[in-house]
Amino acid sequence: MSVTAHDEATEKSPRASVPGGALLGRMSILTAVGVGLIATIAAHYAAVAFFVEPVLPEGTDPPAALAYLLENRIALTTMFGWVVGFMIGIGALNGPFRWLLGQDLTDEDLLFQAGKDQGVKRYFRFTTDHKVVGIQYLVITMILLGAGGTLAMLIRTDLMTPETKFLGPATYNTIVGMHGIIMIIATIVMVTGPFGNFILPIMIGARDMAFPRLNALSFWLLASVVPVLLTVPFLGGMPTGWSAYNPLADQAPPGMDAFVVTIIVFAISSAVAGANITTTAVKMRTHGMTWTRTPIFVFGVVASVGLAIPVFPAFMASQVFSGLDRAGGLTFYDPSGGGSGWLYANLFWLMGHPEVYVILIPALAALLELTPVFTRRPLFSFKAAVIAIAGIVGLSVLVWAHHMYVSGWAPKLGGPFMLTTEMISIPTGLLFLVFIGTMWRGRVWTRLPMMAVYMMLWNFVIGGITGVYLSDIPVATGLHGSMFVTAHFHYTLMGAALTGTMGALVYWFPKMTGRMFDERIGGWGFWIAQIGFNVTFIGMFMVGFAGQPRRVFNYSSVFATGNFVSTMGAYTIGIGMLVFLYAIISSWRSGQVAPANPWGGKTLEWQVPTPVPLENFDVLPVITADPYGYGRQPAPKPTAGART
Amino acid sequence: MSDTLVEPVEEAPAPEPRWWQRPETKSIFWLWLTLTIVGLCFSWVPAWLLGGSASDQMRDIEQTMTIFTAAAAPVAALVWAVIIYSLVKWRYKGDSPPPDDAPGFDTNVPTVVIWVIGSAVLTLFVFVWGLIKIADIPSAGGVAALPAGSAIPIEVQVTGQQWVWNFTYPGLGGIQSDQLYLPVDHPVTFEVTSNDVTHSFWIVQMGVKVDANPGAVTSTVVNPTTIGTFDIRCAELCGILHAAMQTQAKVVSDKDFAAWTAQMKATAPAPLPSDEGGG
Numbered sequence: 001m002s003v004t005a006h007d008e009a010t011e012k013s014p015r016a017s018v019p020g021g022a023l024l025g026r027m028s029i030l031t032a033v034g035v036g037l038i039a040t041i042a043a044h045y046a047a048v049a050f051f052v053e054p055v056l057p058e059g060t061d062p063p064a065a066l067a068y069l070l071e072n073r074i075a076l077t078t079m080f081g082w083v084v085g086f087m088i089g090i091g092a093l094n095g096p097f098r099w100l101l102g103q104d105l106t107d108e109d110l111l112f113q114a115g116k117d118q119g120v121k122r123y124f125r126f127t128t129d130h131k132v133v134g135i136q137y138l139v140i141t142m143i144l145l146g147a148g149g150t151l152a153m154l155i156r157t158d159l160m161t162p163e164t165k166f167l168g169p170a171t172y173n174t175i176v177g178m179h180g181i182i183m184i185i186a187t188i189v190m191v192t193g194p195f196g197n198f199i200l201p202i203m204i205g206a207r208d209m210a211f212p213r214l215n216a217l218s219f220w221l222l223a224s225v226v227p228v229l230l231t232v233p234f235l236g237g238m239p240t241g242w243s244a245y246n247p248l249a250d251q252a253p254p255g256m257d258a259f260v261v262t263i264i265v266f267a268i269s270s271a272v273a274g275a276n277i278t279t280t281a282v283k284m285r286t287h288g289m290t291w292t293r294t295p296i297f298v299f300g301v302v303a304s305v306g307l308a309i310p311v312f313p314a315f316m317a318s319q320v321f322s323g324l325d326r327a328g329g330l331t332f333y334d335p336s337g338g339g340s341g342w343l344y345a346n347l348f349w350l351m352g353h354p355e356v357y358v359i360l361i362p363a364l365a366a367l368l369e370l371t372p373v374f375t376r377r378p379l380f381s382f383k384a385a386v387i388a389i390a391g392i393v394g395l396s397v398l399v400w401a402h403h404m405y406v407s408g409w410a411p412k413l414g415g416p417f418m419l420t421t422e423m424i425s426i427p428t429g430l431l432f433l434v435f436i437g438t439m440w441r442g443r444v445w446t447r448l449p450m451m452a453v454y455m456m457l458w459n460f461v462i463g464g465i466t467g468v469y470l471s472d473i474p475v476a477t478g479l480h481g482s483m484f485v486t487a488h489f490h491y492t493l494m495g496a497a498l499t500g501t502m503g504a505l506v507y508w509f510p511k512m513t514g515r516m517f518d519e520r521i522g523g524w525g526f527w528i529a530q531i532g533f534n535v536t537f538i539g540m541f542m543v544g545f546a547g548q549p550r551r552v553f554n555y556s557s558v559f560a561t562g563n564f565v566s567t568m569g570a571y572t573i574g575i576g577m578l579v580f581l582y583a584i585i586s587s588w589r590s591g592q593v594a595p596a597n598p599w600g601g602k603t604l605e606w607q608v609p610t611p612v613p614l615e616n617f618d619v620l621p622v623i624t625a626d627p628y629g630y631g632r633q634p635a636p637k638p639t640a641g642a643r644t
Numbered sequence: 645m646s647d648t649l650v651e652p653v654e655e656a657p658a659p660e661p662r663w664w665q666r667p668e669t670k671s672i673f674w675l676w677l678t679l680t681i682v683g684l685c686f687s688w689v690p691a692w693l694l695g696g697s698a699s700d701q702m703r704d705i706e707q708t709m710t711i712f713t714a715a716a717a718p719v720a721a722l723v724w725a726v727i728i729y730s731l732v733k734w735r736y737k738g739d740s741p742p743p744d745d746a747p748g749f750d751t752n753v754p755t756v757v758i759w760v761i762g763s764a765v766l767t768l769f770v771f772v773w774g775l776i777k778i779a780d781i782p783s784a785g786g787v788a789a790l791p792a793g794s795a796i797p798i799e800v801q802v803t804g805q806q807w808v809w810n811f812t813y814p815g816l817g818g819i820q821s822d823q824l825y826l827p828v829d830h831p832v833t834f835e836v837t838s839n840d841v842t843h844s845f846w847i848v849q850m851g852v853k854v855d856a857n858p859g860a861v862t863s864t865v866v867n868p869t870t871i872g873t874f875d876i877r878c879a880e881l882c883g884i885l886h887a888a889m890q891t892q893a894k895v896v897s898d899k900d901f902a903a904w905t906a907q908m909k910a911t912a913p914a915p916l917p918s919d920e921g922g923g
Contacts, residue, residue, distance in 0.1 A: 169884040241881045247858060248841040248883060335859020341842045342857070375734075376742050378750035406844060406879075407855040408836075408862030418774050422767045429719075429763040433756065436726040441668070443742040444734045454727055461723050465716040469690075469709065472774040477781055478694065478705040478851045481844055481879030545693035547848035549877050552887030556875075600741030631748025 024091050024113060029124045029223075032089035036224070039085020040078055047077035072327040075235065075254035079228050079261040086224040091126040092217055114212065116614055126220060128212030131612055133219050134198025135512065137189055138505075140223060142581070144186035145498075147230075149577060151179035156536075156570035162557045172553035173239045174255065178232060180242030181259065185229075185266060187493055188308070188355065189222065190501045191362035196277055196301040198512050202605040203295050205286025205623070207615040210279040214272050221269035229262040231255070241551055243352070246333035246344040250325050260323045267316035274305035286604075288623035295603050295627050296385055300365020303389045304358045311354040311397065318347035342409040349400035357396045359493055361389060363500030364431060367453045370507045371435060373601045374450035375442025378628040385434045391427030395420055405476045414473050421471040428464060432457070447599075448519045448526060452503020455530050459495025463488060466541070484544025487537040495533060502526060502580065509587065510594030514611045518587045525580030532572025539565030603627045668729065676718070676725035683717025695849070698870040698895065702851035704777050711773065715766060781864065797831040797865065800824070804836070804843030804856035806882060807889035819908040824876060824893040827901035831867045844880035847893050853879055868895040 051073045087093060098104060105113065114129045115122030122132050123139075154175055158167045167175065201209055209215045232238055236253025249256050281302045285294060321332040322344070331337025333344050372379045379385065398420040405414055435457060444450065466488040469475045479485060509517040543562035548555050555563065597606040604627075608616055664670075690713055691706035736742045801812040811821050824847075826832055836845050838856040846853045847866070854864045878889035896904065 169887070173881070173884055173886075239881075239883050243881070245842055245881065248881070251841070251883075335857075340857075340859065342860075373741075376745040378748055381751035381756055384751070384756050406853045407842075408857055408860065414778055415775055418778075419771050422771050422774075425767055426760065426763045430756075430760060432723055433759045436723060436730075437752070437755070439726065439730045439734070442730065442734055442746040443736045443744065444730055445736045445738065445742055446731070454731060457723055457727050461720045465712075465720060468716070468770060469712055472708060472712070472770060472777075473781065474701070474704050474708045474774060474777040474851075475712070477853050478702070480853055481846065542693055545690060546695050547875060547877070549846075549879050549887070551881045554887045628750065629748075631745035 024094055024109065024126065027089065027091035027094075027125065028121065029090065031091075032086045032220075032224075035089030036082050036086035039088070040082040043081020043085075044074065044078040046081075047074040051077075069327060069329050071254055072257050072323075075257040076261065076323055076327050079231075079258060082228060083221075083224045083261070083265055087220065090220050090224075092220055094126075095213060113216075114208070114614060126216045128208070128216045129614060130197045130201050130209045130212065130215060131512075133215050134194050134196075136219050136223075137193030137197055138512070140219075140226070141186050141190045141193055142584070144182050144226070145190070145577075146581070148179050148182035148186055149574065151175050151182065152570060153574050155179060156567040158553060159555070159563050160567040161564060162555060162560055165554055167553065169553050170237055170239065171233075173241070173551070174233050174237030176551050177238045177241045177244075177259075178229075181229065181262070183493075184242060184355070184359075185222075185262075187359045187497055187501075188270065190359075190498070191366055191504060192273070192277065192301050192304050193219075194512075195297075195366060195504055195508055196305070196362065199508055199605050200277065200298060200301055201280060201284070202511075202608060202612060202616050203603050204281060204284060204289060204298060205604050205617065205621045206280060206284040207617060207620075209276050210284055211276045214276045218269045218273035218276065221265055221272070225262050225265040225269070228258050228265075232258045243348060244319075244322065245348070246322055246325070246341055247335070247339075249322055249344075250333060257323065257326065260319045260326070263319040264316055264323075267312040270305070270308050270312050274309040277305045278302055278309070286620050286623060290623075292382065293623050293626045295369055296379060296382065297362075297365045297369035299386050299389055300362045300368070303365075303393045304362040307354050307361075307393050307396065308358050311351045311358075314347045315351035315355075318344055318351075321347075342404075342407065345404055345407060345409065346400070349403045350397075352403060353400045354393075354396040356489065356493065357392055360497045361392060363497040363504065364456070365389070366504035366507070367456055367500045368431075368434060368438075369603070370449050370503065370599075370601075371438045371453050372628045372630060373507075373599050374445045374447060374453075375439055376445070376630045377438050377440075377442040378626075378630055378632070380434050380437025380440065382626070382628065384430055388427040388430040388434070391430075392424060395424045395427070399424065402471055402476070405473050406480050418471060418473055422468065425464065425468055425471075432461075447506075448517070448523055449503045449507040449599075451523070451526065452499050452506070455526075456496050456499045456503070459491055459499060459530075459533070463491030463495055466491065479544060481549055482544040483540050483548045483550055486550050487540035487544055490533075490537050490540070495537070499530070505584070507599070508605075509584075510598050511605055511610055511612065513588050513591070514594055515587055515591030516594045516598065518583045518591055522580055522583030522587070525576045525578070525583055527576070528579060529573050529576025532569045532574075532576055534569070536566050536569030536573060539563065539569060602629060668733065671733070672725050672729050675729060676721050679721035679725055680718045683721055684714055687713035687717060689713075697849060697851070698847075698872065698874055699850035699852070699866050699868055701780055701866060702849060704780060705851045708773065708777060712770065715769070719766070795830055797833045798826070799833050799835060800826075802834050802836040802845050802856065803839060804845065804878065804882070804889070805839035806841065807878070807885040809845070809876060809878075809889070809891050813905075816905050817909055819905065821908065823891055825901060825904050826868050826893065826895050827898050828868055828871050828895050830898070831865060833863055833865050835861050835863050837861045841882050842880050843878045843882045843889065846877045846879040847874055848877060849874040850893070855880060868893075871895050871897060 051070055095105060113127065115127040115132050118125070122129070123136060127133070154167065158165050158172060197209070197215065232255040235255040235258055237255045238244070238252055238259055240249045240252060240256070244256070244259055281298050324330045325332050325334060331339040333339045333341055368379060368385060399417060401410065401413055401417045402421045435453065466484070470479060470485065470488060506517045506519070506522065539562045543559040546559060546562070548559045594610055596608070596610045599606070604621060607621070687710055690709040694706055694709065697703045697706055798813065799815050801814060803810040803812070808822060811824050813819050834845065834852070834854070836854050836856045837860065838858045840858060842858070843856040844853060845856050850866050850868060852864060852866050854862045872895055874893040874895065876891045876893050878886055882889060
């Protein structure tokens with residue numbers, strides 16, 4: 001991408017180092033935890049004092065229902081107390097408080113808030129610099145993936161043979177649900193969080209996000225709610241899995257309330273992040289960056305967070321209703337009070353299916369971004385890629401009831417939902433063409449990020465085709481609710497999306513950390529994980545075909561072989577991921593120092609120095625060409641063959 | 645079947661009008677053909693893994709799996725052929741970026757158009773196939789096409805509750821059982837509901853699956869074709885003992901069914917104790 005100096009010198013001038021920050025200088029994660037704990041205790045006692053006599057619906061068994069409603073009211077209040085206290089303690093409300101006093105943050109305060117001259121401390125504060133937020137998201141993603149992966153190891157160990165069940169049924173269900181929701185949250189943020197925040201603003205030639213404080217807010221909301229989620233096992237667990245179906249969730253212990261709070265706060269966090277990233281990408285692209293000169297990764301991230309904006313509120317609403325049923329004695333989902341489990345299922349899947357594209361699209365877009373760099377070819381059919389992403393986003397909100405084919409809700413809509421679901425394979429197939437078209441006659445530089453492209457294509461072919469099986473109602477009638485479904489979506493979310501994220505991490509690692517990723521050790525980890533991954537889920541496909549239900553702590557001995565294969569594969573994934581994690585940590589601490597542009601990339605993030613200075617650009621760049629001009633520079637040379 | 649499906653994708657990756665003259669096109673074609681044939685040879689595997697059928701619906705499912713796998717073989721083979729070839733033949737090894745760029749063409753409209761049309765045709769085929777097949781599945785909106793002249797279906801009321809299944813035969817004096825007994829080659833309608841949370845009634849080898857919802861009745865039909873014992877499981881997470889919520893479906897001859905009915909009427913005229921939670 002050609003970069004020339006922007007003529008009108010912008011207002012930026014070197015500023016003297018200033019203390020700034022005022023109260024913010026004393027706030028960090030420590031004060032957040034402190035204030036959070038105080039607020040938790042205060043909210044708990046307030047709830048105990050205030051909620052004495054819940055009003056009961058007619059005909060309920062008074063003592064049991066009373067205790068139940070009271071318990072949930074106290075739990076919900078206490079948890080929201082923690083979240084509010086934590087956010088006050090981290091300094092998220094300093095700005096609004098100052099506005100109440102008729103003041104605003106000074107220039108110095110803003111610089112302080114952006115993390116100027118604070119070293120490592122800035123990562124533990126309400127810091128607005130998008131690069132800090134990106135690193136924060138990267139770390140929290142890795143923590144969540146580690147926690148979810150550990151739970152996966154427990155699940156697979158429990159299922160190793162028909163006799164190995166060492167977890168009780170209640171513990172097992174809680175672990176399955178925790179694995180699910182932790183991984184869902186981790187994978188939703190794993191690309192748009194670290195790379196969407198760190199890389200995207202540089203990529204479009206911006207000094208920061210459109211709303212830096214909202215950026216920090218979105219991260220710290222997520223951080224505040226992770227401890228809440230982790231209390232689920234200590235509050236009786238959740239028997240429902242992460243889908244939290246009602247009316248089952250209605251009879252669950254207060255662990256379910258922690259889930260409710262987590263989802264509500266996470267939905268706010270993602271709405272804030274979505275509004276911020278979308279605005280940034282639409283309004284803050286530098287001079288000359290028309291939409292056709294905007295890197296495809298930007299489209300992928302905007303598609304993801306933009307899709308989350310309309311769909312996550314459905315999930316939030318589903319949990320608000322769930323909380324009201326549990327704590328208020330209402331009956332949104334209780335048939336005896338006129339409610340319906342189908343209402344929950346609809347709300348949940350209105351989010352639940354678009355959500356898989358919220359996860360998948362940015363990971364694929366990151367790989368689309370790096371494929372031209374490693375094949376030294378222009379992205380094949382950029383416009384087709386954009387249309388494909390838009391097509392997936394558009395269709396994804398019209399397919400939710402394919403999760404409800406056998407539910408009995410609106411059987412007459414089976415055909416229409418089958419059509420919309422299967423139509424998604426057209427834009428998805430188009431993305432495959434973009435990938436293999438970009439590889440076509442390329443100079444394929446076989447570094448680790450490019451290997452992620454190959455493994456994504458391998459895995460996503462399997463994940464996609466098994467998805468077509470499941471989209472067809474006859475097959476879904478046989479396989480719905482079986483391990484086949486589990487294997488299918490792990491092939492897409494893990495085989496495609498997580499593989500893509502690993503590639504993206506290796507690709508942008510030099511820019512984000514200033515050091516090269518150790519591809520020798522990391523490569524071992526990557527390949528071990530990939531082999532283990534395919535072994536695990538091929539085994540799971542087998543038992544799914546044979547009729548093993550999902551989410552069972554125990555199974556018939558006819559499924560023994562496939563489950564044993566799965567468990568061995570899962571351990572292999574675990575080993576591979578640990579090796580990969582070691583490569584991340586050791587490279588980050590003591591890897592080879594990275595040059596500014598190790599891959600010869602043409603997008604803007606490779607044109608700024610490493611480490612990237614605060615506010616990224618001294619002078620904002622002007623864009624004069626698209627970022628994929630490989631093979632046609634300095635001037636497009638007329639080569640034989642079809643051209644448009 | 646697969647011949648008609650193969651053609652659109654066969655030409656798809658061609659970047660230039662004279663694509664057939666390029667060496668990589670020929671190599672990739674043969675690689676693709678080999679992988680496709682391998683895929684077609686193994687397309688019976690999914691149906692085989694399903695483990696036998698005990699009803700027409702299940703045979704439909706097996707058939708669909710096989711057809712879809714065969715249809716998917718050339719598509720998967722194409723992607724894999726290109727990536728395998730590119731990894732072997734277009735590879736550049738080195739520590740720094742390749743000094744020279746690859747050809748700079750950035751799209752090829754005929755390829756994109758053929759690709760989209762090809763995938764649309766495949767999608768249409770899959771959709772129409774599904775529509776034809778769901779005609780047999782009432783729970784999915786189809787109208788059960790019972791064989792002409794077949795007997796009036798036996799009605800079985802299926803009630804799920806944590807964590808057992810209960811079967812009531814209202815046409816047979818309201819006998820109740822926790823195992824499902826069915827006469828072979830005799831259509832059955834299931835009226836499915838739940839006493840507590842959402843369950844899913846699944847007779848594995850018959851391809852029958854419909855949710856048991858509290859406060860609602862869902863129905864489906866099956867015509868068991870094979871004498872034997874089959875698995876009934878719950879396919880919707882319903883609480884801590886979800887895994888244990890299983891029983892058996894015994895498909896027996898008419899004579900044995902009559903004997904079982906008589907025995908049930910004689911021994912258990914009153915509702916079973918397990919009915920206490922239900923209405």
